[in-house]
Amino acid sequence: MARTMLQTHRALKKCTDPDEAEYLRALLVELCRNTNSRRALDLRKLRPMILNRIEHRARDYPVKPILPVAREVLRARTALYSGVSTLIRHIPVWACKYCPEVYIGEGGHLIQTCHGYRRHGKKKVHEWVNGSVDDVIVPVECFHLQKMFQNIIKHQERFDHQRVPAVVELCLQAGVDSNDPSVVITAFDNADDHRSLSEDDLRLIGRQTLDAWEKLRSGVHKLLFVYPARVCKHCCEVHVGPSGHKARTCGVFKYESWHGTHFWKKAGVDDMVPPKRVWHRRRQDPPILVDKGRNYYGHAPAVVDLCSKAGALVPSTYFTMMKIDGLTAPV
Numbered sequence: 001m002a003r004t005m006l007q008t009h010r011a012l013k014k015c016t017d018p019d020e021a022e023y024l025r026a027l028l029v030e031l032c033r034n035t036n037s038r039r040a041l042d043l044r045k046l047r048p049m050i051l052n053r054i055e056h057r058a059r060d061y062p063v064k065p066i067l068p069v070a071r072e073v074l075r076a077r078t079a080l081y082s083g084v085s086t087l088i089r090h091i092p093v094w095a096c097k098y099c100p101e102v103y104i105g106e107g108g109h110l111i112q113t114c115h116g117y118r119r120h121g122k123k124k125v126h127e128w129v130n131g132s133v134d135d136v137i138v139p140v141e142c143f144h145l146q147k148m149f150q151n152i153i154k155h156q157e158r159f160d161h162q163r164v165p166a167v168v169e170l171c172l173q174a175g176v177d178s179n180d181p182s183v184v185i186t187a188f189d190n191a192d193d194h195r196s197l198s199e200d201d202l203r204l205i206g207r208q209t210l211d212a213w214e215k216l217r218s219g220v221h222k223l224l225f226v227y228p229a230r231v232c233k234h235c236c237e238v239h240v241g242p243s244g245h246k247a248r249t250c251g252v253f254k255y256e257s258w259h260g261t262h263f264w265k266k267a268g269v270d271d272m273v274p275p276k277r278v279w280h281r282r283r284q285d286p287p288i289l290v291d292k293g294r295n296y297y298g299h300a301p302a303v304v305d306l307c308s309k310a311g312a313l314v315p316s317t318y319f320t321m322m323k324i325d326g327l328t329a330p331v
Contacts, residue, residue, distance in 0.1 A: 061148050062175030066226050070174035073219035076212045077167055083209030084303065085133050090197060091309050093131035101126050102135045102278050104305045109279055109289035111297075136302045138274040140166040142238045143245060148173050148227075153245035166272050167216070169240045170223050199311060206310030213303045214315070221269045231267035238271055239264070275301035280308075284328040293329025298322040 094108045095101070098117045103109050108128040115122055143153055144162045153161055164172075172178065197205070230244040231237065239245055244264035279289055280300040289297055300308070300322045308314045314322070 061227075062173070063226050064175070066223065067175045069219050069222050070171040070176045073167065073216060073223065074171050074176060076215040076219060079212035080209060080216055080303070081133065081137065083205055083212060084136050084306065086197075086205055087202070087209065087306050087310055088131065088133065088136065090202060091306060093136060093306070094128040095131035095135040096126040097129050098127060102131055102276060102302055103128070104136075104278060104302065104309060105281055107288060109281075110291055111279060111289055111294050112291045113294075136276065136306060138276050140236070140238055140272060140274065142166045142169050142240050144169055145173070145241055148241060152243060153247060155246055155248045158245070158247040158249070166229070166238045166240055167220060170220065170227060170229065170272065173227055173240060174223055203311030206307040206312035209310075210304065210307040210312045210314075213301075213307070217269050217273050220272050224267065224269065224272070229267035229272065230264040231271040232262040233265050234263055236271075236274075237262055238267055276303075278302045278305050280305050280322045282322070282324065282326070282328075286329075290329070296323070296327055296329040298324070298326060 091104065092106055094103045094105075096114055099114050101113060103126075108126060110125060112123045112125050114124040114126045116124065141163045142165075143158075144164045168178075227240070228242050230239045230241070232244075232250055235250050237250065239262075244262055246261060248261050250260060250262045277299045278301075280298045281289060282298065285293070285297060298321060300314075300318055304314055304318055319325075
């Protein structure tokens with residue numbers, strides 16, 4: 001029995017086919033259950049039962065009790081984008097022209113962390129341009145699946161499937177209809193609104209946006225307990241589904257360490273909703289952050305930093321990252 005368990009475990013590590021991997025997992029579970037049993041385990045009788053379970057696994061999805069969570073995630077996502085698009089019209093957001101660095105505040109900072117467009121440079125001063133919503137909320141896209149348990153997307157089929165936001169795909173697989181009226185909320189009408197807002201209005205929008213950020217990440221965390229998602233170990237590619245795709249798009253940039261097929265692992269909340277970290281200027285810091293004080297300054301997710309500058313109270317979970325009560329750089 002122990003030898004069979006060891007061989008099954010080794011085969012599971014090397015397995016790449018999702019159906020075969022599901023079969024090996026179920027077999028390993030049954031072997032563990034019968035380890036202390038006196039009766040012998042007949043693998044010939046067990047195999048048809050496991051294959052039948054794999055064939056009908058789609059009946060268990062979507063999980064109805066988790067459907068309200070998925071709807072709440074979509075509502076929070078809509079409120080988040082609406083709030084950020086309003087706040088960046090009144091609070092300056094800067095993005096580096098040659099790297100992904102973002103800064104929220106007046107005039108940018110002078111910390112020399114720019115590595116250039118192709119990562120050839122080191123320790124250079126950033127060249128700032130006006131930022132956008134995508135600089136604050138990092139867009140993460142994945143392939144859209146018509147059904148959760150469909151055939152694996154092959155490399156030559158990568159252009160036959162639509163790319164959608166990963167959070168939206170996660171909610172769609174959870175059973176939410178994209179046209180469901182429950183996901184429609186009253187959003188900020190800011191497409192052509194350039195009116196100046198008072199401090200109280202900005203504080204209210206900042207508080208609502210920060211609440212939407214927390215609800216979004218909390219809801220995605222709950223959904224990932226039920227619905228599988230994968231992220232590449234060597235790049236930022238995300239796939240929502242029981243197994244990853246086979247599109248050989250890993251390593252399209254020279255600085256990436258792997259080239260070819262993605263190496264999948266379990267995805268987390270930070271992979272689905274990346275917390276874009278930016279330098280946070282505290283009250284005790286100078287008006288413009290300089291390179292000499294980089295060891296003293298704190299960080300914060302871009303959304304949290306944007307809402308705090310609008311007047312919203314930041315949750316205590318971010319105080320350590322932001323170094324709220326830390327020392328300032330010596331002059």
